[in-house]
Amino acid sequence: MMQWETVIGLEVHVQLATQSKIFSGASTAFGSQPNSQACAVDLGLPGVLPVLNEAAVAMAVQFGLAIDAEIPETSVFDRKNYFYPDLPKGYQTSQMYHPIVGPGEVEVALDDGSTKRVRVHHAHLEEDAGKSLHEDYHGMTGIDLNRAGTPLLEIVSEPDMRSAKEAVGYIRAIHAIVTYLGISDGNMAEGSMRCDVNVSVRPKGQEAFGTRAEIKNVNSFRFVEKAIACETQRQIELIEDGGTVIQETRLYDPEADETRSMRTKEEANDYRYFPCPDLLPVVLDRAYVDHLRSSLPELPAEKRARFESELGLSSYDAGVLSSSRPMAEYFEAVKQVCGDAKQAANWVQGELSGQLNREGIDIAESPVTAEQLGGLVKRVIDGTINGKAAKQVFIALWNDEGQTADELIDAKGLKQVTDSGAIEAMIDSVIADSPVQVAQYREAEDDKRGKMIGYFVGQVMKASRGTANPQQVNALLKEKLDQA
Amino acid sequence: MHDKTLTELATALAAGEFSSRELTESLLARIQRFDGELNSFITVTGDEALAAADAADSTRARGEAGPLNGLPLALKDIFCTQGVRTSCGSRMLDNFVSPYNATLVEKLATAGTVCLGKTNMDEFAMGSSNENSYYGPVKNPWDLSAVPGGSSGGSAAAVAASLVPAALGTDTGGSVRQPAAFCGITGLKPTYGRVSRYGMVAYASSLDQAGPMARTAEDCALLLGAIAGHDPRDSTSVARGVPNYRAELDASLSGLKIGLPKEYFGDGLDPAVATAVREAIAVYESLGASVREVSLPHTELAIPAYYVIAPAEASSNLSRFDGVRFGHRCENPTDLIDLYKRSRAEGFGEEVKRRILIGTHTLSEGFFDAYYKKAQQVRRLIRQDFLDAFEEVDVLMGPAAPTPAFDLGANKDPVSMYLQDIYTIAINLAGIPGISVPAGFANDRPIGLQVLGPHFAEQHLLNVAHQFQQVTDWHRCRPAFAGENA
Numbered sequence: 001m002m003q004w005e006t007v008i009g010l011e012v013h014v015q016l017a018t019q020s021k022i023f024s025g026a027s028t029a030f031g032s033q034p035n036s037q038a039c040a041v042d043l044g045l046p047g048v049l050p051v052l053n054e055a056a057v058a059m060a061v062q063f064g065l066a067i068d069a070e071i072p073e074t075s076v077f078d079r080k081n082y083f084y085p086d087l088p089k090g091y092q093t094s095q096m097y098h099p100i101v102g103p104g105e106v107e108v109a110l111d112d113g114s115t116k117r118v119r120v121h122h123a124h125l126e127e128d129a130g131k132s133l134h135e136d137y138h139g140m141t142g143i144d145l146n147r148a149g150t151p152l153l154e155i156v157s158e159p160d161m162r163s164a165k166e167a168v169g170y171i172r173a174i175h176a177i178v179t180y181l182g183i184s185d186g187n188m189a190e191g192s193m194r195c196d197v198n199v200s201v202r203p204k205g206q207e208a209f210g211t212r213a214e215i216k217n218v219n220s221f222r223f224v225e226k227a228i229a230c231e232t233q234r235q236i237e238l239i240e241d242g243g244t245v246i247q248e249t250r251l252y253d254p255e256a257d258e259t260r261s262m263r264t265k266e267e268a269n270d271y272r273y274f275p276c277p278d279l280l281p282v283v284l285d286r287a288y289v290d291h292l293r294s295s296l297p298e299l300p301a302e303k304r305a306r307f308e309s310e311l312g313l314s315s316y317d318a319g320v321l322s323s324s325r326p327m328a329e330y331f332e333a334v335k336q337v338c339g340d341a342k343q344a345a346n347w348v349q350g351e352l353s354g355q356l357n358r359e360g361i362d363i364a365e366s367p368v369t370a371e372q373l374g375g376l377v378k379r380v381i382d383g384t385i386n387g388k389a390a391k392q393v394f395i396a397l398w399n400d401e402g403q404t405a406d407e408l409i410d411a412k413g414l415k416q417v418t419d420s421g422a423i424e425a426m427i428d429s430v431i432a433d434s435p436v437q438v439a440q441y442r443e444a445e446d447d448k449r450g451k452m453i454g455y456f457v458g459q460v461m462k463a464s465r466g467t468a469n470p471q472q473v474n475a476l477l478k479e480k481l482d483q484a
Numbered sequence: 485m486h487d488k489t490l491t492e493l494a495t496a497l498a499a500g501e502f503s504s505r506e507l508t509e510s511l512l513a514r515i516q517r518f519d520g521e522l523n524s525f526i527t528v529t530g531d532e533a534l535a536a537a538d539a540a541d542s543t544r545a546r547g548e549a550g551p552l553n554g555l556p557l558a559l560k561d562i563f564c565t566q567g568v569r570t571s572c573g574s575r576m577l578d579n580f581v582s583p584y585n586a587t588l589v590e591k592l593a594t595a596g597t598v599c600l601g602k603t604n605m606d607e608f609a610m611g612s613s614n615e616n617s618y619y620g621p622v623k624n625p626w627d628l629s630a631v632p633g634g635s636s637g638g639s640a641a642a643v644a645a646s647l648v649p650a651a652l653g654t655d656t657g658g659s660v661r662q663p664a665a666f667c668g669i670t671g672l673k674p675t676y677g678r679v680s681r682y683g684m685v686a687y688a689s690s691l692d693q694a695g696p697m698a699r700t701a702e703d704c705a706l707l708l709g710a711i712a713g714h715d716p717r718d719s720t721s722v723a724r725g726v727p728n729y730r731a732e733l734d735a736s737l738s739g740l741k742i743g744l745p746k747e748y749f750g751d752g753l754d755p756a757v758a759t760a761v762r763e764a765i766a767v768y769e770s771l772g773a774s775v776r777e778v779s780l781p782h783t784e785l786a787i788p789a790y791y792v793i794a795p796a797e798a799s800s801n802l803s804r805f806d807g808v809r810f811g812h813r814c815e816n817p818t819d820l821i822d823l824y825k826r827s828r829a830e831g832f833g834e835e836v837k838r839r840i841l842i843g844t845h846t847l848s849e850g851f852f853d854a855y856y857k858k859a860q861q862v863r864r865l866i867r868q869d870f871l872d873a874f875e876e877v878d879v880l881m882g883p884a885a886p887t888p889a890f891d892l893g894a895n896k897d898p899v900s901m902y903l904q905d906i907y908t909i910a911i912n913l914a915g916i917p918g919i920s921v922p923a924g925f926a927n928d929r930p931i932g933l934q935v936l937g938p939h940f941a942e943q944h945l946l947n948v949a950h951q952f953q954q955v956t957d958w959h960r961c962r963p964a965f966a967g968e969n970a
Contacts (some may be wrong), residue, residue, distance in 0.1 A: 089803060
């Protein structure tokens with residue numbers, strides 16, 4: 001049986017988080033009444049002209065610097081001409097020949113802890129189109145132009161990825177970079193990141209690429225993975241059945257989990273690109289670029305490396321904790337307060353992430369603040385409370401029963417008992433109350449006793465209402481039970 | 485009062501000889517009386533004009549009147565005017581009432597001018613005779629069987645017939661200067677970027693420029709001062725101070741170096757026009773100017789280059805007229821493609837369709853390099869021709885058009901119509917300013933002298949034109965139509 005290799009290239013459209021649109025002063029906020037955020041320029045009224053939003057330029061350049069890309073001195077806007085009802089001017093203003101960001105590279109963390117470098121061919125600025133609404137209009141189509149003119153950065157990769165996992169890793173890396181930079185909210189559900197996926201297959205070992213199909217508008221990490229998987233399968237089966245892959249645009253249907261042909265190359269539009277005469281070329285002087293470079297925040301790859309080397313975290317932990325800016329900032333704040341990176345890492349990835357996932361809440365909206373969690377972890381580290389009590393305090397903080405861990409520890413009387421006299425007294429009373437179990441324990445072989453001691457630990461912890469130091473309880477119990 | 489220049493009217497209004505309302509009423513009456521035959525207006529905004537005149541009179545009463553306060557004028561129907569139909573001479577926009585004002589319209593309103601209406605034009609500014617209007621052709625007041633030129637033919641005819649003292653036009657390949665020449669008035673195309681294009685319906689964005697059309701250079705100077713300047717809404721408008729264009733009008737022309745491009749006096753130039761232009765140049769010599777021949781070697785490439793670049797931009801600019809959001813929509817479309825096809829087929833006239841087709845073709849895959857890219861290279865050469873010439877001379881002079889106004893219906897072939905712009909079109913490609921000044925007659929039809937200068941030399945051009953008008957009377961001649969004895 002022939003071994004196949006999948007070749008994947010991605011075009012990721014990132015909606016930039018500017019206040020106003022790329023060529024007009026209208027707001028870019030999501031979710032407003034249809035057409036309430038479309039001004040004369042967005043509507044493409046006769047006579048209107050575009051004016052470039054400098055914030056979009058700055059964000060694009062920041063992205064370019066973050067992926068170590070060439071930033072050409074001059075970039076040019078072109079018109080991409082085609083008719084569509086939600087494209088008000090009959091052309092999309094984009095950058096075809098001279099994009100704002102040249103070749104760069106993105107480091108992608110893979111599940112096995114290794115990394116892979118994926119080359120970025122270029123990234124260019126363009127305006128988004130509006131939306132066609134086909135429901136609720138009695139067989140007619142509604143047009144909402146609120147989104148028209150929203151700035152997009154289209155990031156075009158080289159065909160460097162060889163599996164769906166790598167492709168997802170790449171999108172996650174792009175997602176991390178743009179959210180770290182604060183140039184996009186990265187919200188895929190609201191369409192802030194959309195992907196076109198180019199997929200081809202070739203026999204393993206063959207150098208030449210196979211014919212690719214482009215899958216349009218895949219809008220979640222999961223769908224990217226599934227769309228690639230089913231398109232790869234389709235192409236392999238097609239070839240193995242003696243067919244040939246044709247260059248075409250396809251759509252992924254998540255419900256049927258299949259891709260369907262949208263249009264072939266022959267049906268493709270001739271976009272008649274030419275330089276937009278209404279906009280001057282964008283010329284970036286060195287000082288401007290240097291200023292943006294010097295104001296770049298620490299980026300995910302740098303953070304991951306620092307978490308490993310300076311904080312001694314495992315590569316897995318470092319990867320997870322640096323995967324998004326809110327996550328990294330949260331973790332670093334917890335670490336700052338509690339003073340222990342590993343404990344902070346365990347709590348953020350364990351108790352906190354578990355609770356957030358269960359409730360479907362983003363870490364940025366966590367009901368337990370990083371300061372609160374840091375204060376709690378600090379009390380675990382200094383032995384004020386034990387792990388079990390800590391979980392109780394965590395839940396109390398989550399439910400907003402108190403402001404700080406210390407306040408809740410006091411209120412609930414959870415302070416760990418480390419006074420060995422007090423613990424001994426409790427042990428003595430448990431031993432006295434459990435003659436049968438004590439006898440069984442003492443008759444048992446050494447290797448069975450380990451398990452049997454659990455009963456006594458439980459009783460003592462219960463007697464202490466969970467506040468006794470479990471290690472101490474264990475050690476003292478062993479001593480006393482083994483005495484006889 | 486309708487025979488006065490804009491400058492004379494400003495003086496009379498300031499002196500209280502009559503009010504802006506009286507002036508406006510008188511001109512509206514003339515439009516009412518004469519424009520049925522001339523067809524220079526698409527929309528007359530009488531009520532709005534009287535309200536604006538009253539407001540201007542109040543401003544004057546408060547002692548706050550600026551130099552243009554209360555002066556009536558007309559706007560080519562290519563400028564968006566809030567609440568007033570802006571048709572661009574097209575069926576496509578027959579129902580379009582603009583929800584906003586062009587920057588130029590705003591500036592003129594702020595200056596206190598009174599807009600009497602929107603003037604007729606070739607559809608989407610495509611044409612040289614004003615025969616391409618959905619609202620019918622405009623007639624030349626000097627001879628009703630002649631065209632007024634185009635595309636700003638309505639503006640030129642209205643001024644020539646003294647229906648308004650001045651009007652605004654736009655010039656993409658000669659559309660201010662050629663009709664000014666045909667109608668015996670003064671018309672200025674400023675440097676590209678001098679006047680904001682915001683709110684001017686786009687034909688060819690890299691060439692379009694608005695300019696004043698009036699009786700005299702002095703009037704053009706007055707108007708240019710009001711409309712020029714950087715506009716943050718137009719990225720191609722130039723951030724450069726606006727001088728007082730009237731300040732240098734009286735400067736002496738002694739020592740002025742005039743270049744005559746030999747290519748502008750070759751085959752195809754009507755002998756009567758050549759004679760009138762040479763006589764005008766002799767007048768300049770008498771004013772102390774020196775004359776020499778220069779060469780603009782790429783002149784013959786200007787029309788081919790223009791008819792690649794302008795239609796290419798137009799094909800894209802006119803894509804927004806698709807029947808979806810505004811403008812003409814066909815009846816009962818069966819589907820989206822039918823909606824597009826029929827709305828555009830019905831909404832656009834023949835010349836507009838022709839240019840959309842040319843532009844769509846030249847931008848197509850496989851043709852782009854041969855046409856559009858090549859034309860842009862030619863454009864740079866043409867610009868360089870002018871820059872080189874201005875190393876040697878201060879201004880260039882020649883005819884504004886190869887012939888006087890031709891008869892309505894005489895130019896049926898599009899290419900022969902395109903040749904009308906042979907002396908004006910290169911100026912747009914180079915982005916430099918040019919002015920057309922009345923300089924004589926042939927068979928009772930006016931002839932225009934064109935004066936060209938380097939980028940942003942408007943002040944000097946106006947000075948050169950004004951001095952000519954101090955020693956000649958061509959600009960004072962009035963057609964018999966709508967005249968004192970009409």
